[in-house]
Amino acid sequence: MxxxxxxxxxxxxxxxxxxxxxxxxxxxxxxxxxxxxxxxxxxxxxxxRGQQRVQIVVEQCAPGDWHWAVLVEKCLYAEGSEKTELAASQACEDANMARVSG
Structure with a gap:
């Protein structure tokens, strides 16, 4: 809490x-x-600075199932799931970088 x-x-x-x-x-x-x-x-x-608040969330849902999400100003921008925490973190960062550059 x-x-x-x-x-x-x-x-x-x-x-x-x-x-x-x-x-x-x-x-x-x-x-x-x-x-x-x-x-x-x-x-x-x-x-x-013309920036937005971005939150990156990575959490384990079940063994071998990691859910990730990118929130921009509390609105869902991208989400997905991966088999490992490292892969989920990387996918999350990739989605955020695509948002910034694209």
């Missing part, structure tokens, strides 16, 4: 409103708001 700071960072970088279930003036609210501010700063940094 993500920490309050991680939740705040996600909300900040995705330009969401700071909505959280934490008590006002609690330490968890302060962590969330600090993460939110860092997320907003990161979003401004990406926007200033």
């Amino acid at each position: 993500p920490t309050p700071a991680q939740q705040g960072f996600e909300a900040g970088i995705m330009r969401e409103e700071p909505a959280h279930p934490f008590l006002r003036r609690s330490s968890m609210e302060r962590e969330y708001l600090a993460g939110f501010k860092r997320g907003q700063e990161r979003r401004a940094w990406l926007d200033a």
Whole structure:
């Protein structure tokens, strides 16, 4: 489960409103708001350079079955599965490089 700071960072970088279930003036609210501010700063940094937020996910679904995905601004760009973690990581990187160059 993500920490309050991680939740705040996600909300900040995705330009969401700071909505959280934490008590006002609690330490968890302060962590969330600090993460939110860092997320907003990161979003401004990406926007200033004309870049997008890319997440690469590689996870094992079953023995010998590795699923990979490339997410751009939380939207699925490419996905697939491979037999090894190394092959899945390489396929993921290849898909991301094709996105950047193409």
